[in-house]
Amino acid sequence: MYLFRRKAILIAISMIIAAGLSFLQYRYFKSVNESDRKIQVAVAASDIKVGESIENKISLKVIPQSAYTESMYLANDKVSGYAKVDIKAGSFLLKEMVSQSKVPVVEPGMRRVTINVNLTSSLAGRIRPGDEVDIGWIPKEDGATSAGTSAKIIAQKVLVFEVVNKSGEQLPKNEQPKNQYEKEAEVPAAVTLVTTPEQAVEIKECEANGSLFLLGY
Numbered sequence: 001m002y003l004f005r006r007k008a009i010l011i012a013i014s015m016i017i018a019a020g021l022s023f024l025q026y027r028y029f030k031s032v033n034e035s036d037r038k039i040q041v042a043v044a045a046s047d048i049k050v051g052e053s054i055e056n057k058i059s060l061k062v063i064p065q066s067a068y069t070e071s072m073y074l075a076n077d078k079v080s081g082y083a084k085v086d087i088k089a090g091s092f093l094l095k096e097m098v099s100q101s102k103v104p105v106v107e108p109g110m111r112r113v114t115i116n117v118n119l120t121s122s123l124a125g126r127i128r129p130g131d132e133v134d135i136g137w138i139p140k141e142d143g144a145t146s147a148g149t150s151a152k153i154i155a156q157k158v159l160v161f162e163v164v165n166k167s168g169e170q171l172p173k174n175e176q177p178k179n180q181y182e183k184e185a186e187v188p189a190a191v192t193l194v195t196t197p198e199q200a201v202e203i204k205e206c207e208a209n210g211s212l213f214l215l216g217y
Helices: 002-035 180-184 197-208
Strands: 038-044 058-064 111-116 132-139 152-164 190-195 210-216
Touching (some): 111 197, 132 197, 190 197, 197 210
Antiparallel strands (some): 111 190, 132 210
């Protein structure tokens, strides 16, 4: 009787082990099959220069699902926007490479210059990279600087290259502010503009001898 019971226990244990091994084999082969599954992702159909629209310049490429990353665009994703960097033909199109707003480009012969701004002088903080603005100047009220001088426009249709807050973080941020401190972080503190070298010098001279403000369109 004892031997029969012991034999039954061994048989039961063997069956449990066999079932466990079968389950592990099933999971393994299932994962192998899933990793071998093919999917389509977006790639650049032709060279795309920084600032150019990516629409009508996209094709699809078949890759193993195991090679997919969350930065890639799938075949059924809506892909639109502007290139943040130069993208070579055939390169995978990654979400970090694409901006939904127009990307400012520094053309040959142009320069970047940064000015200080606040909530009021930056159009209530609504200014964005890619915007075009006029630059106004209000001279200082003391000394000879303002003698016979009134507020005036010193540059027109100037391209906004970058907007940052007092911590140097780029604006606008993608996430919505959650508290008062984050709201304050949305206030522009400096704006980088694309100008000619001569305009850049004049803008900085005026900034040193008065206050600048931006006019939007």
